[in-house]
Amino acid sequence: MNSISLSRTRFDAAIVDLDGTMVDTLGDFAASLNRMLDDLSLPHVAPSAIERMVGKGSEHLIHSALVHVMASAIADANEADAKARALFDRAWERYQHHYLAINGRHSAVYPGVIEGLKALRAQGLRLACLTNKPTSFAKPLLADKGLDGFFELVFGGDAFERKKPDPLPLLKTCEAMGTAPERTLMVGDSSNDARAARAAGCPVVLVTYGYNHGEPVRGVDADGFVDSLAELAPAAAR
Numbered sequence: 001m002n003s004i005s006l007s008r009t010r011f012d013a014a015i016v017d018l019d020g021t022m023v024d025t026l027g028d029f030a031a032s033l034n035r036m037l038d039d040l041s042l043p044h045v046a047p048s049a050i051e052r053m054v055g056k057g058s059e060h061l062i063h064s065a066l067v068h069v070m071a072s073a074i075a076d077a078n079e080a081d082a083k084a085r086a087l088f089d090r091a092w093e094r095y096q097h098h099y100l101a102i103n104g105r106h107s108a109v110y111p112g113v114i115e116g117l118k119a120l121r122a123q124g125l126r127l128a129c130l131t132n133k134p135t136s137f138a139k140p141l142l143a144d145k146g147l148d149g150f151f152e153l154v155f156g157g158d159a160f161e162r163k164k165p166d167p168l169p170l171l172k173t174c175e176a177m178g179t180a181p182e183r184t185l186m187v188g189d190s191s192n193d194a195r196a197a198r199a200a201g202c203p204v205v206l207v208t209y210g211y212n213h214g215e216p217v218r219g220v221d222a223d224g225f226v227d228s229l230a231e232l233a234p235a236a237a238r
């Protein structure tokens with residue numbers, strides 16, 4: 001896991017991302033977005049393209065999908081963006097409808113997640129889940145996958161004024177847990193998590209299998225990388 005060590009003398013808590021870190025939700029995103037696009041009489045977006053859009057909140061995901069579809073028919077980028085913005089409110093309403101209906105059906109917990117969370121808890125760390133996903137999507141998904149019992153706090157992308165990569169959500173989560181940022185580990189999958197952690201003063205570990213906007217995750221400034229959250233188990237025992 002590179003240089004970072006999960007010593008109880010160093011950390012009091014951990015903040016864990018959801019999409020791409022604990023649960024592979026690409027199937028949920030693809031199903032919801034493409035049903036939304038059906039309602040708007042627009043063509044579908046391939047999962048490979050959707051994967052690069054994930055991580056900055058549902059609003060960004062929906063707008064990006066609309067721009068992607070518009071750009072295939074409209075050469076002018078500004079015009080494509082304007083048409084996407086004009087459709088956004090209707091698209092957001094349909095996306096919410098479909099996502100709430102299928103939340104968790106096309107997703108799966110990554111191997112090693114349960115073991116990693118158990119290791120963090122066994123080490124005495126308090127756990128919070130912090131995601132850019134809306135809270136109304138995040139809490140049911142955690143419950144559906146049997147992960148909700150690990151976390152004393154769950155904050156979605158609508159919980160605070162700004163989303164990751166802004167440091168505010170991490171600082172507010174630390175405040176809610178009563179822990180110092182430098183003693184609170186961020187566990188995520190993307191540059192969004194790392195940038196937020198760096199700005200907040202939190203150490204950060206990234207998984208290598210998640211959604212990093214199509215960029216190599218090992219190129220991100222982080223304190224360590226794991227191929228599975230289960231790798232946190234032996235580290236926590238050291």
